[in-house]
Amino acid sequence: MNFLAAFSLANETALITGGGSGIGLAIAEAMHSAGAQVVLVGRRETELAKAVERLGERAHYLVHDVTQFQQAPDLAQRAQAQFGPITSLVNNAGIHLKKPALETSTDEFQKVLDTHVLGAHALTCALAPAMVERKHGTVLFTASMASLFGIPKVIAYTAAKSAYVGIVKGLATELSADGVRVNAIAPGWIETEMSRKALDGDPTRKQKILGRTPMACLGQPEDIGWAAVYLVSPASKFITGVTLPVDGGASIGF
Numbered sequence: 325m326n327f328l329a330a331f332s333l334a335n336e337t338a339l340i341t342g343g344g345s346g347i348g349l350a351i352a353e354a355m356h357s358a359g360a361q362v363v364l365v366g367r368r369e370t371e372l373a374k375a376v377e378r379l380g381e382r383a384h385y386l387v388h389d390v391t392q393f394q395q396a397p398d399l400a401q402r403a404q405a406q407f408g409p410i411t412s413l414v415n416n417a418g419i420h421l422k423k424p425a426l427e428t429s430t431d432e433f434q435k436v437l438d439t440h441v442l443g444a445h446a447l448t449c450a451l452a453p454a455m456v457e458r459k460h461g462t463v464l465f466t467a468s469m470a471s472l473f474g475i476p477k478v479i480a481y482t483a484a485k486s487a488y489v490g491i492v493k494g495l496a497t498e499l500s501a502d503g504v505r506v507n508a509i510a511p512g513w514i515e516t517e518m519s520r521k522a523l524d525g526d527p528t529r530k531q532k533i534l535g536r537t538p539m540a541c542l543g544q545p546e547d548i549g550w551a552a553v554y555l556v557s558p559a560s561k562f563i564t565g566v567t568l569p570v571d572g573g574a575s576i577g578f
């Protein structure tokens with residue numbers, strides 16, 4: 325295989341949840357520029373429409389709330405009817421909840437788990453069977469530093485993102501022999517709306533983050549986008565079941 329073929333996503337169609345903003349949009353942009361058709365999924369139509377307009381041809385959107393689990397098969401059906409086989413699912417949609425653990429209500433906890441864990445599971449169940457049948461596909465999750473070490477005041481988020489590490493391994497053992505690879509990216513601190521909300525007004529936390537990041541800066545959404553292209557492309561065809569930190573060294577820093 326030559327270099328271009330190894331990293332090309334031509335003839336691939338990726339459905340990216342949370343694709344209308346932040347990291348999801350950066351993943352969409354990178355995959356799109358590698359040749360993929362992309363289908364962005366989220367709840368806010370205006371955000372999605374703006375993103376699709378920016379991307380141009382081979383970009384589409386579908387409005388869907390990932391916590392409406394029972395509608396996942398319908399989303400899969402609509403996507404494949406309009407855009408052909410989905411060869412890559414990127415479970416990226418997420419919400420943040422910053423609160424001390426002992427003040428986090430079960431309802432708040434449940435909402436975070438519903439969005440990240442059960443929403444991703446429902447869509448995986450809706451889309452992966454066809455990938456297995458075609459013996460070709462990838463499922464990618466957006467994990468977090470909270471998947472890898474303890475961070476205060478994000479208990480529900482930590483539970484959700486830690487679950488991804490196990491889900492990726494478990495799914496990989498079930499699907500990989502059928503040509504469907506399952507991996508995650510654990511982004512370090514990346515400059516997006518979500519991280520701005522979490523860090524604005526908390527300079528101590530921001531300083532702590534930069535202090536433990538060997539590269540001493542926040543990452544850019546495109547850093548995650550290019551890693552996603554790699555993990556979905558034939559260049560990584562022998563990689564499955566891993567959670568790849570893309571973090572400027574934050575997960576190994578002191």
Ligand code: NDP
Pocket residue numbers: 341342343344345346347348365366367368369371388389390391416417418419439466467468469510511512513514515516517518519
């Ligand atoms: P954004 O807030 O920009 O992105 C979150 C996206 O998820 C939005 O596009 C939102 O769209 C979508 N979303 C949220 N809830 C739902 C839902 N119920 N159904 C469908 N879509 C939903 O933040 P980021 O780009 O930063 O976050 C993207 C992912 O990256 C998340 O999983 C986050 O946990 C993870 N992450 C972010 C890091 C960072 O530093 N920024 C670090 C590590 C991980 P809409 O509101 O229109 O539904």
